[in-house]
Amino acid sequence: MLEIRNLSVAYGKIVAVSDLSLTVNEGEIVTVVGGNGAGKTTTLRTVSGVLKPRAGEILFKGQSIVGLPPEAIVTRGISHSPEGRMIFGRLTITENLKLGAYNRKDAAGVKSDMERMFGMFPVLEQRKSQRAGTLSGGEQQMLAIARSLMSRPTLLLLDEPSLGLAPLLVEKIFDVVVELRNEGVTILLVEQNANEALRISDRAYVLETGTVTVEGPSTELINDPKLRAAYLGLD
Amino acid sequence: MTINYILQQLVNGLALGSIYALLAIGLTMVYGILRLINFAHGDLMMLGAYVSSIFISATVVPILLAVLIPTLLIAVMGLIVERTAYKPLRGAPEVAMLITSLGVSRLIQNSTVLALSPQPRAFSLPGDLTKTVNVGGIRFTQLDVLTFLLVIVLMVLLTLYINRSKTGMAMRASSENLQAARLIGINVNWAIGAAFVLGSALAGTAGFLWASRYGIIDPFMGFLPGVKAFVAAVIGGIGSIRGAVVGGVLLGVAEIGFVGFLPPEFSGYRDAFVFSLLLIVLLVRPNGLFGASEVERA
Amino acid sequence: MKSTIARKTVVLLGGLVLLVVLLGVADATLNNYYLRILQLIGIYIVLTASLNLTNGFTGDFSLGHAAFMAIGGYTSALLTMPLAARALQLAELPVWFQEFVSPFPLATVLGGILAALVALPVGLVVLRLRGHYLAVATLGLLIIVKSIASNWEPVTRGARGLSGLNAETNLWWAFGWAVITIFVVWRMVHSPFGRSMIAVRDDSVAAASRGVHVFRIRLVAFIMSAFFGGVGGALLAHQLTAITPPTYSFDLTFLIVIMLVIGGSGSVTGSVIGAIIMTILPVILRDLERRFELPGVSQIIIAAALIAFMIFRRQGLMGNRELHPSTWFMKKPATPASVDAPQQ
Ligand SMILES: Nc1ncnc2c1ncn2[C@@H]1O[C@H](COP(=O)(O)OP(=O)(O)OP(=O)(O)O)[C@@H](O)[C@H]1O
Ligand SMILES: [Mg+2]
Numbered sequence: 001m002l003e004i005r006n007l008s009v010a011y012g013k014i015v016a017v018s019d020l021s022l023t024v025n026e027g028e029i030v031t032v033v034g035g036n037g038a039g040k041t042t043t044l045r046t047v048s049g050v051l052k053p054r055a056g057e058i059l060f061k062g063q064s065i066v067g068l069p070p071e072a073i074v075t076r077g078i079s080h081s082p083e084g085r086m087i088f089g090r091l092t093i094t095e096n097l098k099l100g101a102y103n104r105k106d107a108a109g110v111k112s113d114m115e116r117m118f119g120m121f122p123v124l125e126q127r128k129s130q131r132a133g134t135l136s137g138g139e140q141q142m143l144a145i146a147r148s149l150m151s152r153p154t155l156l157l158l159d160e161p162s163l164g165l166a167p168l169l170v171e172k173i174f175d176v177v178v179e180l181r182n183e184g185v186t187i188l189l190v191e192q193n194a195n196e197a198l199r200i201s202d203r204a205y206v207l208e209t210g211t212v213t214v215e216g217p218s219t220e221l222i223n224d225p226k227l228r229a230a231y232l233g234l235d
Numbered sequence: 236m237t238i239n240y241i242l243q244q245l246v247n248g249l250a251l252g253s254i255y256a257l258l259a260i261g262l263t264m265v266y267g268i269l270r271l272i273n274f275a276h277g278d279l280m281m282l283g284a285y286v287s288s289i290f291i292s293a294t295v296v297p298i299l300l301a302v303l304i305p306t307l308l309i310a311v312m313g314l315i316v317e318r319t320a321y322k323p324l325r326g327a328p329e330v331a332m333l334i335t336s337l338g339v340s341r342l343i344q345n346s347t348v349l350a351l352s353p354q355p356r357a358f359s360l361p362g363d364l365t366k367t368v369n370v371g372g373i374r375f376t377q378l379d380v381l382t383f384l385l386v387i388v389l390m391v392l393l394t395l396y397i398n399r400s401k402t403g404m405a406m407r408a409s410s411e412n413l414q415a416a417r418l419i420g421i422n423v424n425w426a427i428g429a430a431f432v433l434g435s436a437l438a439g440t441a442g443f444l445w446a447s448r449y450g451i452i453d454p455f456m457g458f459l460p461g462v463k464a465f466v467a468a469v470i471g472g473i474g475s476i477r478g479a480v481v482g483g484v485l486l487g488v489a490e491i492g493f494v495g496f497l498p499p500e501f502s503g504y505r506d507a508f509v510f511s512l513l514l515i516v517l518l519v520r521p522n523g524l525f526g527a528s529e530v531e532r533a
Numbered sequence: 534m535k536s537t538i539a540r541k542t543v544v545l546l547g548g549l550v551l552l553v554v555l556l557g558v559a560d561a562t563l564n565n566y567y568l569r570i571l572q573l574i575g576i577y578i579v580l581t582a583s584l585n586l587t588n589g590f591t592g593d594f595s596l597g598h599a600a601f602m603a604i605g606g607y608t609s610a611l612l613t614m615p616l617a618a619r620a621l622q623l624a625e626l627p628v629w630f631q632e633f634v635s636p637f638p639l640a641t642v643l644g645g646i647l648a649a650l651v652a653l654p655v656g657l658v659v660l661r662l663r664g665h666y667l668a669v670a671t672l673g674l675l676i677i678v679k680s681i682a683s684n685w686e687p688v689t690r691g692a693r694g695l696s697g698l699n700a701e702t703n704l705w706w707a708f709g710w711a712v713i714t715i716f717v718v719w720r721m722v723h724s725p726f727g728r729s730m731i732a733v734r735d736d737s738v739a740a741a742s743r744g745v746h747v748f749r750i751r752l753v754a755f756i757m758s759a760f761f762g763g764v765g766g767a768l769l770a771h772q773l774t775a776i777t778p779p780t781y782s783f784d785l786t787f788l789i790v791i792m793l794v795i796g797g798s799g800s801v802t803g804s805v806i807g808a809i810i811m812t813i814l815p816v817i818l819r820d821l822e823r824r825f826e827l828p829g830v831s832q833i834i835i836a837a838a839l840i841a842f843m844i845f846r847r848q849g850l851m852g853n854r855e856l857h858p859s860t861w862f863m864k865k866p867a868t869p870a871s872v873d874a875p876q877q
Contacts, residue, residue, distance in 0.1 A: 050418050074420030086415035088408045099408050102401070102421050151420060272665045323844045329664055330594050334794055335843040337787060341836035348829030458783075465669060500684075507680035510673030517662055517670060 001026045001186050002047070002078075002155055007056035009039075009046050016042040017210040020056070024155065029177065029187045031218060033194040034207030040190040041083050043207075044157045047188075048080040049073040060155070075103050079153030083160050083190075085144040089133025093124050096132050096143055100150030110150070117146040120176065138169040145176065155186045162193045174200055198222040239372040244495040245488065250379050250448065252487020253386040257441040258464030259471065259479035260393065261313075261434020266465075267410035267474035268423075268430055271332045275316060275339040277461015279435050282343065283309045283442020284452045285351070288358050298361060302385070306439040313435020314428055322424065340458060347454035355453035358446040378447050385444070389437060390480060397476060402429050410474055459506070463490075466513040472523030481524060486512070549712070556704050568704065569772065570816055575707025576768045577808035579714045581792040582801060583761030586754045588790070589798030590722055592734030593660065593751055596786050597671030598762050600678040603781035604651055605644030605763025606770035607682065610695045612640035613771070618697030625687035637701040641710075641767040648763025649756045656755040660748065663737075675783060682778040694777030695770075702772040710768060711805075714761050719801050721757065730754055788815075791839055797849030802856040807849065811835075 118125035191197035397403035471482025796807020818831030
């Protein structure tokens with residue numbers, strides 16, 4: 001579904017991603033782990049069209065999406081729930097959700113999706129006309145995910161959804177991710193919480209200084225003693 | 236000093252303040268999204284005044300057109316400026332945008348000089364608009380009344396649009412976090428374009444009002460009011476439309492008050508007074524009255 | 534090492550001698566019109582190189598340079614004004630002042646010092662701001678100074694201004710000050726202080742965390758910039774021999790900003806190049822403008838060029854590189870870090 005080939009991305013002179021290749025097949029949950037500054041966020045932002053690659057290809061459903069503006073990429077079915085949530089705190093929760101559906105023309109579908117989101121995250125419905133900035137961190141994360149689902153993506157990019165959340169909420173978020181996959185959304189998940197992420201994902205990539213160093217089925221990676229020591233913070 | 240004199244000054248201050256408010260709205264919307272001080276904004280007002288003067292001098296045209304046509308034309312003009320000069324600078328350091336807007340300001344001023352003349356020209360309203368009405372000793376012109384009405388109506392319409400429409404929502408989102416707006420697929424160029432169109436339209440209206448008040452227009456008339464309107468936007472809290480309106484009105488009243496209530500030898504310092512106010516506000520309350528965004532501090 | 538230093542000195546001295554010879558030839562051969570243009574180049578080099586300290590090197594974008602020029606210009610004009618002119622124009626000033634005529638060089642320095650003294654409290658206030666807010670605040674300073682010049686009748690004579698000054702500014706003063714300014718700015722920038730300036734510009738938070746006194750660095754740069762601004766204002770006053778409030782207008786600030794950005798903020802030699810180009814170009818353009826009776830065209834061309842520069846060559850002609858004669862024969866010197874913010 002998504003195929004990244006030999007991707008390189010730089011901020012000015014700083015090269016953040018170099019020669020990175022990665023594939024996500026339809027229906028998979030794919031995890032990307034890696035230390036701070038490894039280039040995970042940069043990769044996702046490039047897929048979303050916010051950053052332009054210096055070299056490499058990004059194919060979505062077999063077609064190149066490099067050079068397309070972000071809104072065109074959203075329309076094709078890729079949605080991005082960014083690191084740090086980036087909800088619009090001065091707008092209401094309903095408005096945040098509506099903005100997630102900014103490029104959709106089917107008003108009725110948007111309305112029913114909104115109901116679906118409220119069903120999935122009841123706390124959002126209770127507070128739907130309040131400013132999103134008044135939500136707690138965990139609630140904001142749910143709003144961010146809900147907002148990104150409002151565009152009806154077939155591929156969802158999730159950047160560190162469990163960051164800074166209490167264990168119970170982390171569980172809830174991972175449950176949601178699994179549920180989404182069961183509903184047919186393909187997921188590319190970036191996580192520091194690698195242990196949990198590997199448990200729910202099919203395959204995984206380890207990123208180091210902008211490139212893939214290890215890849216394989218999650219079950220293999222989770223049991224690799226070297227990886228466990230180096231990246232998973234276990235043992 | 237009679238109560239009538241005070242009220243009279245208040246009327247004059249409100250009239251000037253209304254014009255600042257119209258200008259400040261455009262500046263605050265653009266600054267909110269792009270972090271750009273559009274130094275050319277006042278020059279768009281000047282163009283509005285010139286367009287308006289064409290229709291004012293043709294007496295057969297109803298006065299409404301002398302307001303409406305500059306409003307529409309300057310809206311288009313603002314969009315052209317955005318797309319040609321500012322859009323290529325997305326992501327550039329803010330200083331590059333600032334310098335560009337100074338360049339655009341110069342370009343507009345001197346194009347007007349070239350196309351018309353550097354000399355000021357008279358702008359005279361049809362007689363009945365300048366006729367004064369005496370209400371309990373306070374003199375209003377019909378123009379004053381028209382100014383207030385126009386400003387209030389435009390303000391209400393704009394607020395409704397920003398708060399209710401999809402584009403308005405996108406503008407607010409872009410103003411809060413441009414990166415996030417882009418990332419989730421909002422067409423931010425559309426939102427930016429809308430901010431320029433709406434803001435410039437108001438500048439076009441302001442051009443008519445300013446010229447009507449002072450009766451004279453010249454190619455360089457817009458720069459200082461434009462910068463003062465930015466001061467008003469800062470006083471109100473940059474990024475906030477309500478702040479721009481309140482800041483504009485306060486600044487107009489303060490400026491007229493400064494001239495009206497201090498001995499005449501101070502009146503030459505009115506511009507200095509405005510900018511001293513700016514400095515005080517920036518230091519004491521940098522977010523202004525309603526500001527949500529913060530001043531970048533060292 | 535030693536030999537390169539000696540070589541540098543030789544090249545620099547050689548350059549100075551060459552400059553003196555060229556100026557001497559120019560002085561002897563050129564007519565008044567061209568001499569005045571040449572002098573203006575010297576004055577604008579002083580102004581652009583000094584504005585570079587704030588706008589280029591510490592990244593504090595000031596629009597107030599003309600304010601400091603006005604302070605230097607008015608101060609020096611008051612000090613040098615011939616007694617006869619003074620009796621006519623400044624009768625309201627105290628008697629002791631009526632009789633004190635300062636030599637031009639002293640007046641120039643005093644003009645610079647007063648500008649620097651004003652810059653101290655002003656800097657303490659406006660440098661709490663950065664970015665756009667600083668730009669507008671310094672523009673405000675300019676407007677405040679202009680208001681004072683327009684209204685403080687006994688001292689500035691308001692709109693009539695001060696006139697009857699001796700035409701003291703000549704090639705030697707203009708270029709003498711240009712050389713001094715370049716020397717001082719160069720030494721400042723290529724010193725530990727200069728590295729701190731650039732660190733402050735590129736990332737003031739990181740600089741502060743490394744122990745750089747961010748505010749002090751910015752304040753010193755602002756004050757130094759103001760000093761040479763005042764000197765430049767004094768030189769201009771004694772070239773024009775008469776000054777009024779519009780002499781030190783926003784147009785002048787803007788012209789210097791254009792010189793700086795076209796030359797390349799962040800490059801000392803860029804300032805020189807920018808000043809030369811943007812002194813000569815407007816003269817030529819205004820000539821054409823008059824010949825073809827197209828008022829405004831010169832300003833239109835300059836503004837359009839500025840916008841084009843911002844879009845296509847934001848770093849100016851020189852970027853942050855230097856054109857350094859002594860290095861033409863050896864390896865490139867270490868240049869300060871990049872001016873460009875990361876592009877997204
Ligand atoms: N806007 C930017 N400008 C310059 N450099 C950047 C920018 N954003 C990221 N970088 C650099 O690019 C590299 C990769 O950053 P990125 O955010 O992609 O890492 P990451 O893997 O997401 O890290 P983390 O786990 O901390 O979120 C880092 O060295 C970072 O400093
Ligand atoms: Mg990241």
